[in-house]
Amino acid sequence: MTRISKFPVQDNVLEKLFDLLFEVLGNQEDQEEFSKVIYDLLSPTERIMVAKRVAIVYLLMKKIDYYNISDVLKVTPNTIAKFQAIRKKSKGIVKSLKHIVRNEKIANFFEKLFLEIYRPGVYGVNWKSAWKHKIDYERRKRRGI
Numbered sequence: 001m002t003r004i005s006k007f008p009v010q011d012n013v014l015e016k017l018f019d020l021l022f023e024v025l026g027n028q029e030d031q032e033e034f035s036k037v038i039y040d041l042l043s044p045t046e047r048i049m050v051a052k053r054v055a056i057v058y059l060l061m062k063k064i065d066y067y068n069i070s071d072v073l074k075v076t077p078n079t080i081a082k083f084q085a086i087r088k089k090s091k092g093i094v095k096s097l098k099h100i101v102r103n104e105k106i107a108n109f110f111e112k113l114f115l116e117i118y119r120p121g122v123y124g125v126n127w128k129s130a131w132k133h134k135i136d137y138e139r140r141k142r143r144g145i
Helices: 011-026 031-041 044-061 066-073 077-089 093-117 127-143
Strands: none
Touching: 011 031, 044 066, 044 077, 044 093, 066 077, 066 127, 093 127
C-alpha cells in the first residue's frame, strides 16, 4: 500500500492539486500520450493496482462471480467485496464504465448471432473452428475477459 504523509494538506490546496491532475490527465489527445503521462506519474505497482481496481468494477458490472474475478485478477474476495460496496455508492466510475458495458453487450449479441449461424453441426461449417469459437465465447462470457 502506498504511504502518504500524516500531515494533511489543506482543503483548498488539495482542490487545486486535483484540478491540476485533471488538466494533465484529461487533456490527452490519444491513448499513447495518456500512457506516457501515466508511466511518468505512477510506479509499476501503482499502475497495476489502479488497472486492477478499474477491472474489478468493470467485471462486477458485467455480473461476473467473485471466484472468477479473483482467479483472473489475482485479488482476494475481500477486495472484490470492498469494490462492490464502492460501486454501489459510486457516481463517477460506474457512469464511465456503463458506456463500455453497453457497447460490449451489443458486440456480444452479434457474436452470439454469428455463433448460432455458424454453429457446429451446420452443413459447410468447419466443426473444429466452430467449436473453438464457441468454447472461446463461453470462456469470455464466464470469466468476463
